[in-house]
Amino acid sequence: MTGSVRDPLLQVRDLTHHYGRHLGCRDVSFDLHPGEILGIVGESGSGKTTLLKCVSGQLQPTDGSVSYRTRDLGPVDVYGMSEARRRLLMRTDWGIVYQNARDGLRMKVSAGANVGERLMAIGDRHYGHIRSEAVDWLERVEMDMGRIDDMPGTFSGGMQQRLQIARNLVTKPRLVFMDEPTSGLDVSVQARLLDLIRGLVGSLGIACIVVTHDLGVVRLLSHRLMVMKGGQVVEHGLTDQVLDDPQHPYTQLLVSSILPV
């Protein structure tokens, strides 16, 4: 038995990262449960991306630990496992959606190939099956099927983000990391993308960590919220509680500055 739904999927303990002598983030600890969506907010340079990279296996932290409850072996230290296993985990049971689609997509191959890549990476050798999965996932992210053979560069920013999401979800991951998935998009596109993300992760029960500087995004998406400042978590709680009754002066400032008039 590799744990019940009540056991955390991810456990982060005392995570600290320094870039040389420069602080990235410090002493961050939290648990994430299956299906749970955690928002991370904070001003520019507060350490959000650093934390996300450390937690998602992309950047080895200077200190602290990240443990993930794998399907077969239960909780495993993400940086203790072999690189081969970590990379396999990252492209099967995890997903990573980047702010810049160019970091998350293969720009030189079609939309269909982008969605099919993970399947091929885990050994799917049936073209017809890969193709039908690609069709299915493009539909689920509400993309025009007629564009399955088009290059990602010909898509709008919002479509590229949808494609990134489809590309990640095709292996049915249990955990998806997103760094500013909607920033840079115009407001109406943002709203539709957020709706889509919320619908998909909700119906599939995917756990998510979403980094954003936009409190609107976390209010819509996340169950829990962590507020960062200067590399540290200054407040952490249920999203509604933190936003409606902020305790830390920095959070109070943050909330008051975006409150609609």
Added chain:
Amino acid sequence: MTTVIPHPNASVATSAAPAGLAGYNFAYLDEQTKRMIRRALLKAVAIPGYQVPFGSREMPLPYGWGTGGIQVTAAVIGPDDVLKVIDQGADDTTNAVSIRRFFAKTAGVATTDRTVDATVIQTRHRIPEVPLTENQILVYQVPIPEPLRQLEPREAETRKMHALEEYGVMHVSLYEDIAKFGRITRSYNYPVRVNGRYVMAPSPIPKFDNPKMDRMPALQLFGAGREKRIYAVPPYTDVKSLDFEDHPFEIETWEEDCSLCGAQDSYLDEVIVDDKGTKMYVCSDSDYCRERREAGHQGDGGPK
């Protein structure tokens, strides 16, 4: 470490050039360099399909003229070897002729056009039609050794992908072919998996030749001069062309037979025979075609 002093009467033919060719070391390269290349070759043979870096030397030919293949040939050839060099299947193209002359001059080895008489065959673009034997070595000139390069330009990343057997992107490129054209259109340098492990670029041979690599009795060595890589397929090693279950690997076929020798099983080149654009099909392997004709086989002579 030993220093090799070229001697006109040297009995160890691998150290000095044949008499009359003073000034060259046997097969041009110095012994130190040949040892370095042999070490790389041994490693390559031990890990089939794995690209071994080597200290490629400046050769008296520009890159693109087979400097990688020449260095490999120079490192394995001995005075009793018989060398054949082919380019596009033919022995008489400029590149083939100059490489053959180079070794005739620097190693004094016998050369031949006949596949069956050769012990070392250096090739660009083709594998001979006659099945090779355990007594032969096939040396390929390779322009681009990295099969993942097209989809992953970062060298450090391709190395990691090989190390971790992350070959999904190879199928991504085949998927693209099928999505665009309804079938896998790649016809040259068609990627293979060697010994169930490393994915390898077979150099720009037509995919027609891929099945010949599979469990070939001859040792296959690959040299890429500009990219400084050597790799190998030892005798009787599995070499499988990548494909999909529902789009299996297939080789080219022709409606026509060879106009000269009537062969139905060989790779055919299209030849324009007049200024009206009349076409004729002939074996690309010129030795194979000639041998067949000498044995009495005949084609229809092409368009009259």
